[in-house]
Amino acid sequence: MPTWLKVVLIVGGLLLVLLVAAVAGLVYVAQKYGPALVEAGKHSMDEGRAYGRGTDEEGCVNEAVSRHGRAEGLTTVIHTNLFLRACLDASRPTPHFCDAVPQRTEFMKGARWQLDECKRRGLSQESQCGQLFQQVQQYCDQVGRTGSKRGTLASPEDEADEETDAEDSEPPEPPPPPAPPRSK
Numbered sequence: 773m774p775t776w777l778k779v780v781l782i783v784g785g786l787l788l789v790l791l792v793a794a795v796a797g798l799v800y801v802a803q804k805y806g807p808a809l810v811e812a813g814k815h816s817m818d819e820g821r822a823y824g825r826g827t828d829e830e831g832c833v834n835e836a837v838s839r840h841g842r843a844e845g846l847t848t849v850i851h852t853n854l855f856l857r858a859c860l861d862a863s864r865p866t867p868h869f870c871d872a873v874p875q876r877t878e879f880m881k882g883a884r885w886q887l888d889e890c891k892r893r894g895l896s897q898e899s900q901c902g903q904l905f906q907q908v909q910q911y912c913d914q915v916g917r918t919g920s921k922r923g924t925l926a927s928p929e930d931e932a933d934e935e936t937d938a939e940d941s942e943p944p945e946p947p948p949p950p951a952p953p954r955s956k
Contacts, residue, residue: 809847816851820858829866829911832859836904837893849900853907860911870912882909 824832836856843849874881886902886909895901 812847812851813854816854817858820855821862823855824859824862827859828864829860829869831866832856832863833904833908835859836907837895837901840899840901840904841895843899846900849903853903856904856907857911860907870915873909873912876906876909876913882906885909 820832823835827835833856836852836859839852839855840849843852872885874885876882883902886905887897889905890897890899890901893901895904
């Protein structure tokens with residue numbers, strides 16, 4: 773067997789062992805810490821919904837900025853993002869809230885806006901604060917910049933309220949008929 777083939781087989785074998793070890797490590801970490809992280813994320817979203825029911829969109833951003841300023845570590849930043857999104861979905865509209873917010877597809881304008889908002893609100897760029905304002909961009913794109921909250925993420929309580937409201941409104945249009953089968 774040529775020497776180059778032996779080297780390729782040894783390197784390939786080592787890479788395979790490293791890949792298996794990495795997958796095993798990820799599985800271990802997911803099993804050990806995953807449920808706690810998921811539960812903490814749900815708690816952050818529940819907290820955001822509860823806070824949002826008592827404030828408007830701008831109040832949600834102000835509270836998230838305050839929390840973000842106290843955040844220590846990436847996990848806390850993620851929980852603050854979850855809080856903000858759930859809060860925005862449950863909050864009352866703020867007039868002209870989305871007017872100056874660039875769409876998510878406006879990458880350069882969006883990045884500049886995020887940096888400007890971080891600076892304006894006293895947060896450092898190194899603190900991942902742009903992620904907060906990405907949530908605002910996603911939210912504004914989802915509500916269609918009209919102030920209508922139709923189509924936002926809803927909690928089970930919100931869905932129950934919508935079902936009650938639906939009883940008073942007209943029934944939805946039926947879905948379109950299925951496409952005819954293609955012949956082979």
